[in-house]
Amino acid sequence: MVDPKKISRRKFLARSAGALAGAYLGFSIPKYLSYGFAHAGTFPGHRMRYRELGKTGLKMPEVGFGGYPARDPAVVEYAIDQGMTYFDTSDDYTNGVSESTIGEGTKRRRDEVVITTKWHPWSNTRADEMLRTLDTSLKRLQTDHVDFLLVHQIGKASGGESIERLENSELFKAIETAKKQGKVRFTGASGHDGDLMEVMNYAIEIPIIDLILCRYSFMDYPAEPDLFRRAKEKGVAVVAMKTLAGARGENLAPFKSKHATYKQAALKWVLSNQDISGLIISISSPEQVDEYKLASGPVLTTADSALLAGYADRFGSQHCRMCNECEPSCPHDLKIADTLRYSMYFHHYKGMQEEAGRLYANLPSNAKADACLSCAAPCQENCSYGVNIKREMGRARRGLSGAWI
Template identity: 25%
Template sequence: METRRLGGDGPALSVVGIGCNNFGMKLDLEASAVVINAALDAGITHFDTAEMYGDGRSEEYIGATLGRRRDEAVIATKFLPRPKDEPYTPGSLRRRIIEACENSLRRLRTDRIDLYYQHYPDAEAPVDEALETLDELVRQGKVLHFASSNVNAAQLKAAADTAGPASLNRFCGTQFEWNLLSRAAEEELVPAARAHKVGLVPYFPLASGLLTGKYRREQAYPPGSRFDALSFFADKVVNDANFARVEALTRFAEQYGHTILELAVAWLAAQEGVASVIAGATTPEQVRANAAAGTWTLTEDDLAAMD
């Protein structure tokens, strides 16, 4: 599978990554191991997890499974901000990051985190504190690269403007929601990231499943599907306008002999600055479908026609 450098100076990521939030939640260790190995076998090297996924079990399952295959994977994980009820005092964010890093290293059974995300920005702590602490972890070799997640354009710019003058390692990428049905990030965040040479890592590429083709207008949700089990996701994206878009996009994909799922991933992969598209999976078949989607290269004419 194609690999791309995140932001120019970040890690090389497979163009399709696997979101690991199902490990320890929907999937037990054995089922998670099957998906992890299927991903590696399909050429997916980018594993995106977090300390909060499955209360740490996602990291534990990845660490337990990789074993001798550790060097085949680029492990990205994330630390949580300070607890909401903990008042900020200078150094408290630093302590939270160091504690989280040590715990993640232990659960992942590794000596380094390839890509470490600040899962959410700290509303009270200065960005300097996060950057200085993460820079320290890089110098110690515990973290190789770090990035932001769920930030807005102003927060991204503030971090970029702080890192350079202070001679600190910078956030090499940023992770955020982006898909064919959710394009608000294109207004400010995406242009800001490109301007500061920050790589893009979209999540929710399939709009919580609406872009998989499994849901149809005025039809019951398939039993056991995400929309059937979790109304929150359905309420967020299901409406007549989105179904109309899905139907048009499905027709477009079928003209080329592809599915709408493949189109959703390929469209993101074709966007300037995108290094890797994160897609979750609970079965080897879903892993292989996601990986195959990353091989479709859309032309400029294709992109213009879709818009």
């Protein structure tokens, strides 16, 4: 397996697209997957494909609905019509608007969909607090149960604790009660910090963990396929998120082939790993449903791989992989990965500007990117991915401060 931190851009580009898809991108792609079967940007008669969700007996569409930016129940209903029947949300997304929108859009078709929401057990540490949060979520979702309840965003950079969150006896007490009450069918864990592998390797050993939700894209962490393979062997479902390596919504015109957009190619790359059950991608419009659904079915082609290579070359130094490796070198203790993630929401997620500004405003005043203005940027030496941190923090500051303050 090739570590993308160690491969040079020149070597990366020198590889053929087919070989590159397998080597740089982290696992081997059978030769037959590299040829043919490309689908067009529009594909009449397209049908979503579904995969098993571990040992739960449930299935999910290969492309699921990421509900963070959801605002319009009609878009939710349209997604169901298109076979996108897996919905992911959280109690803390957009002050509850995400859950309410998904609830309104699914209430008449509850039997057709799988709904996942999440808890934050670092802000609610007692079982009674967690159960109250769940009741609020169920009310917004207009249902008496969720199919999956995930312990949200486990990682050292998210709340200062990591695996400790999965060792809290109050959490297990709350889950047991919620299951007895019929409010939760299955449970799992989500994360995206630098200690993701440590967290998820621990999580898949816990008997009540039925699903893990992990960041995974062609530019991030090729060690993950090994985790996913072992999770599958244990009957734990794997759902991928943050699959677009930056979710860039602009300057993508050059990254389109006759058969696929950049985003379709990136999603197809994720789905070519058969150990995952599916992926979620943030959706706020019917156009996004139409674009993303087409990633289900046809396989990754050489043309797709070439698109991804071009994107990596153009945007690799702007894309933070959220590994947190640079943060100890920052004299101001800035949360660099979080700030750049909020910036990604602001600049590239449709309809997420206000939410991104809210998240940034919640950072302590001495942890804002203003500190970068007069800093010699020692962080720069510690990013193995070559992200121009000072420049990207400046872009974050300009966008996020203007959005909220």
